[in-house]
Amino acid sequence: MSKYLLLSVFYDNKTGKAALKLYSLEKENIVILEDTTGHKPYLLTDFSPQDLIEKYPEVIKHKGFDHLEIIEKYDLLRDKKVLMTKVIAKDPLSIGGVRGAIRDILRGHVWEAKIKYHHCYTYDTGLIPGMIYELDNRGLKPIKVELPKDVIEKLSEIYSEDLFNEILKWVRLFQAPIPRIRRIAVDIEVYSPEPDRVPNPLEAAHPIIAISLYSSDGLREVFLLKRNSIGEKPDHVNNVRLKYFDSETEMIKETLKILDEYPVVLTFNGDHFDFPYLKNRAIKLGIETEKIPVEWSSNMEEARLRRGVHIDLFKFFNNRSMQIYAFSNKYNEGKTLDEISLALLGEGKMEHEKTIPEMDYRELAMYTYKDAELTYKLTAFDDDLVMKLIVLLMRISKLSMDDLTRHNISAWIKSLMYYEHRRNNYLIPNPEDILRFKGHTVTKAIIKGKKYLGAIVIDPLPGIFFKVFVVDFASLYPSVIKRWNLSYETVRCPHEECKDNLVPGTPHWVCRKRKGLSSKIVGFLRDLRVYVYKPLAKKEKNEILKHQYNVVQSALKVFINASYGVFGAETFPLYCPPVAECTTALGRYSIAKTLEKAYEVNIPVLYGDTDSLFLWNAREKDINTLTKWVSENLNIDLEIDKIYKWVAFSGRKKNYMGVFENGDVGVKGLVGKKRNTPEFIKKLLYDVIEILKSAGSMDELESAIGKVKAITQESYSLLKKGKFTLDELAFRVVLTKPLEAYVKTTPQHVKAARQLAKLGKQIGVGDVISFVKIKGGDGVKAIQLARIDEVDQEKYVEHIRTTLEQVFDALGISFDEIMGIRLIESFINQ
DNA sequence: ACCTGTGGCGAAACAC
DNA sequence: GTGTTTCGCCAC
Numbered sequence: 091m092s093k094y095l096l097l098s099v100f101y102d103n104k105t106g107k108a109a110l111k112l113y114s115l116e117k118e119n120i121v122i123l124e125d126t127t128g129h130k131p132y133l134l135t136d137f138s139p140q141d142l143i144e145k146y147p148e149v150i151k152h153k154g155f156d157h158l159e160i161i162e163k164y165d166l167l168r169d170k171k172v173l174m175t176k177v178i179a180k181d182p183l184s185i186g187g188v189r190g191a192i193r194d195i196l197r198g199h200v201w202e203a204k205i206k207y208h209h210c211y212t213y214d215t216g217l218i219p220g221m222i223y224e225l226d227n228r229g230l231k232p233i234k235v236e237l238p239k240d241v242i243e244k245l246s247e248i249y250s251e252d253l254f255n256e257i258l259k260w261v262r263l264f265q266a267p268i269p270r271i272r273r274i275a276v277d278i279e280v281y282s283p284e285p286d287r288v289p290n291p292l293e294a295a296h297p298i299i300a301i302s303l304y305s306s307d308g309l310r311e312v313f314l315l316k317r318n319s320i321g322e323k324p325d326h327v328n329n330v331r332l333k334y335f336d337s338e339t340e341m342i343k344e345t346l347k348i349l350d351e352y353p354v355v356l357t358f359n360g361d362h363f364d365f366p367y368l369k370n371r372a373i374k375l376g377i378e379t380e381k382i383p384v385e386w387s388s389n390m391e392e393a394r395l396r397r398g399v400h401i402d403l404f405k406f407f408n409n410r411s412m413q414i415y416a417f418s419n420k421y422n423e424g425k426t427l428d429e430i431s432l433a434l435l436g437e438g439k440m441e442h443e444k445t446i447p448e449m450d451y452r453e454l455a456m457y458t459y460k461d462a463e464l465t466y467k468l469t470a471f472d473d474d475l476v477m478k479l480i481v482l483l484m485r486i487s488k489l490s491m492d493d494l495t496r497h498n499i500s501a502w503i504k505s506l507m508y509y510e511h512r513r514n515n516y517l518i519p520n521p522e523d524i525l526r527f528k529g530h531t532v533t534k535a536i537i538k539g540k541k542y543l544g545a546i547v548i549d550p551l552p553g554i555f556f557k558v559f560v561v562d563f564a565s566l567y568p569s570v571i572k573r574w575n576l577s578y579e580t581v582r583c584p585h586e587e588c589k590d591n592l593v594p595g596t597p598h599w600v601c602r603k604r605k606g607l608s609s610k611i612v613g614f615l616r617d618l619r620v621y622v623y624k625p626l627a628k629k630e631k632n633e634i635l636k637h638q639y640n641v642v643q644s645a646l647k648v649f650i651n652a653s654y655g656v657f658g659a660e661t662f663p664l665y666c667p668p669v670a671e672c673t674t675a676l677g678r679y680s681i682a683k684t685l686e687k688a689y690e691v692n693i694p695v696l697y698g699d700t701d702s703l704f705l706w707n708a709r710e711k712d713i714n715t716l717t718k719w720v721s722e723n724l725n726i727d728l729e730i731d732k733i734y735k736w737v738a739f740s741g742r743k744k745n746y747m748g749v750f751e752n753g754d755v756g757v758k759g760l761v762g763k764k765r766n767t768p769e770f771i772k773k774l775l776y777d778v779i780e781i782l783k784s785a786g787s788m789d790e791l792e793s794a795i796g797k798v799k800a801i802t803q804e805s806y807s808l809l810k811k812g813k814f815t816l817d818e819l820a821f822r823v824v825l826t827k828p829l830e831a832y833v834k835t836t837p838q839h840v841k842a843a844r845q846l847a848k849l850g851k852q853i854g855v856g857d858v859i860s861f862v863k864i865k866g867g868d869g870v871k872a873i874q875l876a877r878i879d880e881v882d883q884e885k886y887v888e889h890i891r892t893t894l895e896q897v898f899d900a901l902g903i904s905f906d907e908i909m910g911i912r913l914i915e916s917f918i919n920q
Numbered sequence: 921a922c923c924t925g926t927g928g929c930g931a932a933a934c935a936c
Numbered sequence: 937g938t939g940t941t942t943c944g945c946c947a948c
Contacts, residue, residue, distance in 0.1 A: 391921090410924075499924060537927060538941085544926030545948070566948090567925090655924025662924075670925070700927085700948045744928055744947045761930065764945055823944065835933045835942050869932090892930070927947080934941070 092116055093233060095269055095481070096219050097353070097399050098490035099208035106181040108211050110230075111399060111490075113353050115222070118272040118307075120353045120397050126229065129214055130156060131182045133203035134163065134174040134517070135192050142175065146196055154184025163517040166579035167527050169604065172517065174201065202518050209505065212488050213512035219491065220484030222266055235262045241622055248617060257614050263485040264623070264642045268478045273354035274305035275466035276345070278364050279458045281317075285445035286852055291363055294370035297338050299446075300454050301345050302462035305352065306470070312455040313341050321450045332455050339375045342368065350383045352398055354491075358427045358465045359404040361496070365393030394492055401480070401495045403430075403468050411499040411648050425856045431464040435471055439464065473637055482645040486615075499652040500662045506649075507664055510607060519578070524666050528582050531667040532597060533675070541658065542671040545700035546678050548685070552741030554791065554900055555696055558734040558748065559705045559713060563680060565616060566701035567654035569726045570676040572613035577606025578657070578666040595675045598668050608669075612653045619646040620727075677701065680724050687719050697739060697746070704737065732756070735786065738900035745896055747779065755783045762893040768886070770818040771893050774805045778897060795901055799908050802894060806909065809886055812878055819881060820860040820873045828855055838863075842872040849875075 094112035097120075102109045108125035135142075139158040159176040177192070179185050189203040202210075212218065223230040241261060246254055279300040280289040289296050301313040310330045314323075315338050323334055335341035345368070349355050357364045369384045383396040393400055406412060407430050417433055428439040440460040444453065469476045484494050487502035488509045494502065511518045533543035563569060570576065574593070581593075583601035591599045623646065627639035656662040658670030681698060688695050688703060691712050697704040705713065713730065720728040734756070737748035745759040757763050762775030778798050785791040808814060823839035829847060832840045842861035843853045845868070853859075860873040864880040871880070891905050898905055 498922090503924085535926065540926055542926080547927060547947085562948095652924050655926095658925050659923070661922090674926075702948080742929065759929075759946060761945090764930095766945070826944075832943090837932070837943055839944085889931095896929095925948105929946085930944095932942085934939105936937100936939085 092225055094121065094223050094225055094230070095271070096217055096221055096223060096230075098492055099211055099217070099219065100490070100492075101182045101208070106183075108208065110217070111397075112223070112225070112230075113269070113271060115269050118353065119351075121225075122397070123225075123230075125211075127215055129211055130178050130180070131185050131210060132176050132178045133185060133189055133192075134161075134176055134201040135198045136172070136201075137175055137192060137196060137198035139175050142177070142192075142196070154180045154187050156180045162515075164515055165517045165519075166604075166607065167519050167523060167584075169579070169584050174517070199520075201520060208490060208493075209488075209508055210512065213509055218263070218485055218488055219494075220481045221263065222269070233266065235266045237261055237265055238626075241265075241626070244621060248621065253610075256610075257618070260614055260618060261622075264482070264618070266485075268481050268638060268641070270306070270474060271354050271477055271481075272306050272352060273356055273466070273469065273477075274303055274309065274349065274352040275356040275462045276349060276360070276364065277302045277357070277458050277461040277465060278368060279446055279454065280367065281447055283447070285447065286850075288363065289367065291366035291370060294367050294374055298342065298367070298371055300458045301341065302455075302458040303345070303348060304459070304462040304466045306466070309348075310459075312459050313345060314451055314455060315341055324452055324455075327452055327455050327459070330455070330459055332451065334451075338371075339377060342372050342375065343377060343381070346372070346377075346381065346383060349395070350397055355395060355398055355400050356465050356469060357400065357402055357404075358461065358468075359402060360400060361391060361393050361402040361405060365400065366390075369393070392492070392496060399491045401469075401491065403465060403495075406480075406495040407468070409498050411502075411652060414651070415644065415648055427461060427464055431468065435464065435467055437464070475637075475641065478638070478641045479645055482641055483648065486645060486649055499648070500656050500659060503649065503652060503656050504663055506611070507608065510611060514607075516607070519664070521663050521665060524578055524664065527584075528578065528666050528668050531671045533595070533671055541667060542674065543678075544674050546681055546698070547700070547743045548695065548698040548703075549743065550697035550704075550739040550741060550746065552739050552899055553902070554736055554738045554788075555706050556736045556787075557707045558696065558737045559708055559730055560702055560732040560734070561684075561705060561713065561717065561728050562702035562731040564620060564727050564729055565650055566677050566680065566726070567673050568612050568616045568650045570673050570680065571609050571654060572616055573725050574672070574676050575600050575606045575609045576669050576672055576676075577608040577610075578664055578669055580604060580606035580609065581666065581668045581672055593672045593675055594679045596668075596672060598672050598675075600672070608653070608657070608664075612650065615646050615653075616650050619643050619650060680720075680726055683724060684716070684720055684728065688716055691715055696737070699744060702731065738782075738897065740896045740899040742896065746900075747782075747897065749783050749785075753783065755779055760893070760896045762896070766821050766823045767893065768819050768821055768889070770805065770809075770814045771886075771889055773818075774801065774890065775893055775897070777801050778894065782897075791901070795903060798897075798901075798903075802890070802908055806887070806890065809883055809890070812881070816862055816873050816876055816878055816881075817860075819862045819886065821862070822858050822860050825853065825855060825857050825859055829853055838868075838870045841868045842870050845872045845875060 093115040096110060097113050098111040100109055108129060110123040112121045112123055114121055139160060156178045161174055161176045163172055163174050165172045177188055179188050189200050192198040193200050222233045224233055245257055249257055278298050281296050281299045282289045297315060299315045303309055303311045312330055312332050314332055314334050316334050316336050325332060365384050366386050369382050369386055372382050385394045385396060432438045440457050442457055484491055487494060487505045489505050508518055531542035535541060535543055580601035582598055585603055588601050589599045591602055593600060623639050623643035627636060627643055630636040630639055654673050657666050659665060685695055693708040693712050694706040695703050696706050717728045720726060733751055734748040735751055737746055739746045747757045749755055761767060762772055781794050781797045785794045825843055829843055839859040839861060843859045847853050861870045862873055862876045863882045863885040864871050864876060865882045895905050
């Protein structure tokens with residue numbers, strides 16, 4: 091019997107039917123299976139069928155209704171059963187018309203109409219994207235998945251019977267094998283007379299001169315278009331076959347033919363460049379549309395393949411959740427293939443000085459080949475980690491591969507939540523109904539423009555402290571959502587008898603009668619990560635299983651981390667301000683109660699932020715008393731997270747450094763660490779830290795401070811003598827908006843960017859602008875335009891000051907004192 | 921067109 | 937001059 095991985099559920103434009111893209115594990119190709127269930131998309135309305143048929147027959151006739159059914163749904167907002175009319179459409183395209191007719195002409199209330207076709211299909215058929223199925227003449231059936239005994243035991247300890255059976259469904263998703271997927275990466279190069287401009291894919295005016303292909307099954311090829319007088323034509327470059335074409339048409343045809351044979355095609359920015367360019371160029375060259383297996387969607391956002399699945403890694407890695415995952419919290423980095431590859435693979439694009447049109451065949455081939463290679467390797471490193479992650483994320487979110495890789499976390503969680511609603515026969519609420527029932531927030535945010543009050547940050551005690559234990563709540567907000575039963579239907583529920591179950595610090599109450607849906611799901615995912623997959627990943631000896639467990643726990647982390655934020659995001663369809671507000675309120679309550687208790691057992695608390703407390707010189711016995719009290723009274727896990735040999739607090743919040751027992755250094759929030767700080771200041775700070783980190787006692791710190799003074803003075807004198815290069819002096823700031831969008835103020839990096847734009851340089855969102863501070867004029871100059879002698883040294887001294895003061899304030903050193911000595915010295919020297 | 925949240929720091933620009 | 941706002945980056 092053949093096994094298949096479900097990659098995608100889609101709507102076939104020609105047949106008007108649903109179809110499935112299945113990846114055959116044996117043949118490693120794609121099988122497209124037409125829907126045989128007769129499934130049709132539908133929407134729900136509270137209009138009765140009689141009203142629809144009798145009063146408005148002409149609307150029914152003309153708007154694509156197929157037939158009507160009465161069904162029972164459960165309305166979570168009102169906590170009662172409701173009868174709905176299920177309006178079944180003739181085909182997916184008519185859903186919009188049906189919805190408009192009911193809402194606008196009949197003034198009826200519509201539910202579940204904006205859903206995508208494959209969402210309801212996935213639920214109705216029980217098929218989950220990313221899962222493996224066997225195909226026989228009766229259709230698809232899920233493979234049997236072995237569940238490890240120890241996992242089952244662990245879960246049966248934690249969960250009562252009904253919840254236990256439910257969580258096992260999740261375990262099946264995570265235990266099912268994750269197959270390798272045969273795939274190919276492609277990259278094209280276009281001959282463009284303007285090397286600074288990206289060629290416009292809509293016009294596709296210039297010829298494609300090179301195409302590189304790199305596949306998981308060993309295909310390594312570069313196609314090159316013959317051009318006049320650009321020198322010799324090597325057969326190979328580093329074992330890569332080069333193939334020369336007289337005709338661009340033939341080259342494109344052959345490329346399309348190869349791509350069509352692969353189940354998954356990888357690009358970097360293929361949605362917006364490679365595929366639309368290929369398609370439009372092909373059309374321009376007279377290739378028939380049927381022979382071009384690329385469908386560029388009407389919103390001009392997605393390039394999908396007729397047969398396989400196209401993954402645009404640019405989009406996938408620009409997803410904030412993936413950035414946090416890949417770059418561990420530095421979500422402003424990694425926009426380009428070069429940056430992402432450097433971070434994940436440790437190798438970047440081929441460096442080149444010549445422009446594409448200037449390159450000879452060899453250089454061009456090597457350049458484009460490297461891009462395809464990196465694109466492929468982004469999915470292949472660490473034993474296909476990213477491909478496996480994608481498959482697991484599909485299983486959790488119930489999204490097709492092409493949807494998952496193109497959408498952000500709110501769409502993933504939306505899909506997951508909708509699936510759970512359907513599975514339980516709950517009515518999916520309309521956003522305006524949630525807001526109408528639940529109202530808005532009542533607390534006031536500290537930051538202007540924010541919607542509600544967030545976390546507590548304890549004012550740190552300035553100074554150096556030895557032996558500091560950091561305790562924290564492991565994933566505080568998800569734990570709060572789980573323990574306090576937070577969900578859109580349970581917060582401010584309709585029951586009078588729950589109204590005294592108040593959330594501290596708010597007038598909101600929480601339901602005692604029903605288990606909240608999001609509370610349940612977030613709780614499952616959290617428990618599976620904390621109690622099952624993190625421990626399994628740690629102890630498993632079998633490398634293959636260990637890898638899978640690690641992928642599972644990281645996939646879970648992505649969802650858990652975002653589970654609170656989406657409820658406070660207006661764009662999330664289950665947006666519920668009181669849920670978000672209750673989550674942070676209970677977070678504040680948890681840390682405040684723990685703080686109180688710490689004082690009660692005489693543990694000095696130095697600092698704390700959101701979910702952590704820094705405890706000074708505490709006996710482990712006392713810390714155990716504290717964690718035990720928290721677990722018994724708050725019902726949340728408090729753990730020892732870090733142990734510092736010493737920590738230095740400057741007195742500012744979110745701003746400290748410390749040395750761990752093993753000698754590692756942790757630096758948080760210091761300006762000298764920030765990406766935009768000039769290199770020479772960063773280096774100075776890291777030198778200072780390097781000196782301090784070896785100190786194990788107060789005495790050693792005293793002598794370290796002497797060295798710190800010396801290198802500070804040295805850096806100062808290098809600055810004064812103009813020894814630093816422009817590069818070392820440059821501030822590097824990201825442009826977060828288009829240049830013309832800066833209307834309220836003109837920040838310095840925008841000034842520098844406008845200087846460059848004036849000279850004709852293309853400047854766009856996401857570009858890093860490098861500039862130096864100068865005397866006179868705008869006060870800044872883009873690095874490309876500046877001279878070393880115009881640098882405003884005084885400004886840089888101020889930057890050294892603020893950077894080092896954040897450390898000096900903790901050490902009790904005065905910056906002026908150091909500089910004072912320096913100034914007198916230079917005075918004497920003169 | 922894009923979209924998970926709030927709190928905090930520092931520099932410069934802006935408002936008075 | 938002083939206080940406030942905007943912006944980018946970071947902590948959690």
